[in-house]
Amino acid sequence: MNEVYNALIENYPELIIVTDLEGIIIDVSNSFIKTYRIEKKEEIMGKSILDLLIFQDRERAKSNFTKIIEKKSIKNQVYRFINSDGQYFLGLTNSCLIPDLKEKTSAVFTIVKNISNYERIEADLKESQKMFQLVIDNIPQFIFWKDLNSVYLGCNKNFARVAGVGKPENIIGKKDQDLVWRDSESEFFYEIDRLVMELDKPEYHVIETQLQADGKQAWLDTNRIPLHNEENEVVGVLGTYEDITDRVKARKKLEKSEKKYREAYNQANFYKDIFSHDISNILQNIQSANDLLNIYLNSNIENRIEDRINDLVDISKTIKEQIMRGARLINNIQKLSYIEESRINIKKLDLFDILNESLRYISNWKYKYNVNIQVDTPHNSLYVYANHFLKDIFENILINAIKYNNNKIVEIKINLKKKKRAERNYIQLDFIDNGIGIKDVRKEKIFQRAYNKDKSISGLGLGLSLVKKIIESYNGFIWVEDRIPGYYSKGTKVILMIPEAQ
The missing domain is CATH 3.30.565.10 (Histidine kinase-like ATPase, C-terminal domain)
Incomplete structure (x- = not known):
C-alpha cells in the first residue's frame, strides 16, 4: 500500500494534498511543489488547507470539509486557489477519508485538478454561441437547422416567431409536425429535407407556401444545404428562406393590371376596327345610292319620275337600310360595353x-x-x-x-x-x-x-x-x-x- 501511495505522491500529474481531520496539511505531491514553487514539503506542512483558497471560498470549503468526515468523501467541488504568484486558479477537488499509514489514524486525501483553461474554453464557447445567435437573430432572413431525422437543432428569432415557439431555444427537439404549418406543408418540408440530405445536394430557390403562427399565408423562397461533419458525412440540413409574399402579391397585381390594360387596348382597337370597317362600308353604300340618285335627278326631267319611280324607291330603301344597319351597329357596341362592364x-x-x-x-x-x-x-x-x-x-x-x-x-x-x-x-x-x-x-x-x-x-x-x-x-x-x-x-x-x- 505504501508503494502505491508513494507513487501517487511522486508521479501523479494533478495536485495532491493530504490533511489531518482538522484540515492541517501533512503531505503534498511533487506536482504541488512544482506548482507552488517551494523547495520542500516542510514549507507548506503544518498550514491549513483553507490558507490555499481565496478568502471568499474558505467558509464553503470549511463546511464541505466537515461533510468529508461525516460522509467519507465529497466530489466535484470547485474552489479558487491562490498560487505562488498571488494569482488564483480554478481547482476541481475530489476528497476522501483514508487511514494514515504512518500514524495509524485517518487523514483526508484531496486531488485538485486545475480547470481554469476548461472554464475559459467553456466561457469562450458560450460567448461564441451567444455572438453567433446574435448575428443570425439580426439577419432579416429566416434560418433553421435540423439533424438527420429532420428534428430541429436551432433557428433564429425570425423563424421562431413565425413557427409560434417564442424563443429560438424552444425549437430544439421539435419536428415540423409539431409546429403551426399545415399537414401538407409539413410533409412537403420533410420530403425536401430528405432529398437534400440523401442526395447530398443543395436545393436553391424552392418556392413554398407556409401558414404562419399569426395566420398569415406566406410565400417563401427557400434554400436548403446539407450539413457535414469533419469526416464530410451528412449530419443534417441548414435552411434559409426569404418571405416573398409582398413580392408575389405585387407581381399578381401587376399581371392583373397588365391584363386589364391589355384588354382595354385590344378593346379600343376592336372598336376602331368596327368603325373603320363597318361604318365605312355603310357610308360607302349610302354614297353609292346618293350618286345614283343624283344621276336620276339630272337625267331627262320628263322621264325621271314617271319612268324611274321604282328605282328611286329602291334607292330610298337602300339608304334607309344602311342607316338602320349603322343604328344596329351602335346598339350592338353599347350592348357589348354593358356586358364587359358587368352591368x-x-x-x-x-x-x-x-x-x-x-x-x-x-x-x-x-x-x-x-x-x-x-x-x-x-x-x-x-x-x-x-x-x-x-x-x-x-x-x-x-x-x-x-x-x-x-x-x-x-x-x-x-x-x-x-x-x-x-x-x-x-x-x-x-x-x-x-x-x-x-x-x-x-x-x-x-x-x-x-x-x-x-x-x-x-x-x-x-x-x-x-x-x-x-x-x-x-x-x-x-x-x-x-x-x-x-x-x-x-x-x-x-x-x-x-x-x-x-
Missing part, C-alpha cells in the same frame, strides 16, 4: 315569352322572304337564367338563318329540350335551317369577331361574337354543327345551352 343582371325568365317575342319580330321578314318557322318541344313551360339580351340572341340567329339562305322557302326548326351538363341543368335550343351552311374551318371563327381576332371574317358589326359573349355571361354555351353531319352545304344547326331556372 347586366341575370334573372329568371320565361323562355317561351322571349322566343315568341323574337318570332313576332321576325314575322316582318316574311314579306321579303318566304319563311317557315316551326317550334318543337315536349314542355309546356321552360325558365332560364338570363336577361333581356336573350331576345337579341334569338333574333340574330334567326336573321342569319334567313339572310344566308338561297332556297325559295326558308325552313327553320327550333327544338327545345332539357339537358344536363357537368351536374347542372340546362335548356338546350337547336336552331336548324336549310341555308348555305358553314364550312368546318369557319365554324369557330364565326364567333371570333372580337379583340385581335381574324379580321377576314365577313359580316356587319358584332354579330355572333356578341351572341357568344352574352351566352357566356349566363354561364351558357353556344356552338355550330351541320344540319346533316358531314354535309355543311345542307344547312346549319346553331345550338345554345342556357342554365335552367326552377
Whole structure:
C-alpha cells in the first residue's frame, strides 16, 4: 500500500494534498511543489488547507470539509486557489477519508485538478454561441437547422416567431409536425429535407407556401444545404428562406393590371376596327345610292319620275337600310360595353315569352322572304337564367338563318329540350335551317369577331361574337354543327345551352 501511495505522491500529474481531520496539511505531491514553487514539503506542512483558497471560498470549503468526515468523501467541488504568484486558479477537488499509514489514524486525501483553461474554453464557447445567435437573430432572413431525422437543432428569432415557439431555444427537439404549418406543408418540408440530405445536394430557390403562427399565408423562397461533419458525412440540413409574399402579391397585381390594360387596348382597337370597317362600308353604300340618285335627278326631267319611280324607291330603301344597319351597329357596341362592364343582371325568365317575342319580330321578314318557322318541344313551360339580351340572341340567329339562305322557302326548326351538363341543368335550343351552311374551318371563327381576332371574317358589326359573349355571361354555351353531319352545304344547326331556372 505504501508503494502505491508513494507513487501517487511522486508521479501523479494533478495536485495532491493530504490533511489531518482538522484540515492541517501533512503531505503534498511533487506536482504541488512544482506548482507552488517551494523547495520542500516542510514549507507548506503544518498550514491549513483553507490558507490555499481565496478568502471568499474558505467558509464553503470549511463546511464541505466537515461533510468529508461525516460522509467519507465529497466530489466535484470547485474552489479558487491562490498560487505562488498571488494569482488564483480554478481547482476541481475530489476528497476522501483514508487511514494514515504512518500514524495509524485517518487523514483526508484531496486531488485538485486545475480547470481554469476548461472554464475559459467553456466561457469562450458560450460567448461564441451567444455572438453567433446574435448575428443570425439580426439577419432579416429566416434560418433553421435540423439533424438527420429532420428534428430541429436551432433557428433564429425570425423563424421562431413565425413557427409560434417564442424563443429560438424552444425549437430544439421539435419536428415540423409539431409546429403551426399545415399537414401538407409539413410533409412537403420533410420530403425536401430528405432529398437534400440523401442526395447530398443543395436545393436553391424552392418556392413554398407556409401558414404562419399569426395566420398569415406566406410565400417563401427557400434554400436548403446539407450539413457535414469533419469526416464530410451528412449530419443534417441548414435552411434559409426569404418571405416573398409582398413580392408575389405585387407581381399578381401587376399581371392583373397588365391584363386589364391589355384588354382595354385590344378593346379600343376592336372598336376602331368596327368603325373603320363597318361604318365605312355603310357610308360607302349610302354614297353609292346618293350618286345614283343624283344621276336620276339630272337625267331627262320628263322621264325621271314617271319612268324611274321604282328605282328611286329602291334607292330610298337602300339608304334607309344602311342607316338602320349603322343604328344596329351602335346598339350592338353599347350592348357589348354593358356586358364587359358587368352591368347586366341575370334573372329568371320565361323562355317561351322571349322566343315568341323574337318570332313576332321576325314575322316582318316574311314579306321579303318566304319563311317557315316551326317550334318543337315536349314542355309546356321552360325558365332560364338570363336577361333581356336573350331576345337579341334569338333574333340574330334567326336573321342569319334567313339572310344566308338561297332556297325559295326558308325552313327553320327550333327544338327545345332539357339537358344536363357537368351536374347542372340546362335548356338546350337547336336552331336548324336549310341555308348555305358553314364550312368546318369557319365554324369557330364565326364567333371570333372580337379583340385581335381574324379580321377576314365577313359580316356587319358584332354579330355572333356578341351572341357568344352574352351566352357566356349566363354561364351558357353556344356552338355550330351541320344540319346533316358531314354535309355543311345542307344547312346549319346553331345550338345554345342556357342554365335552367326552377
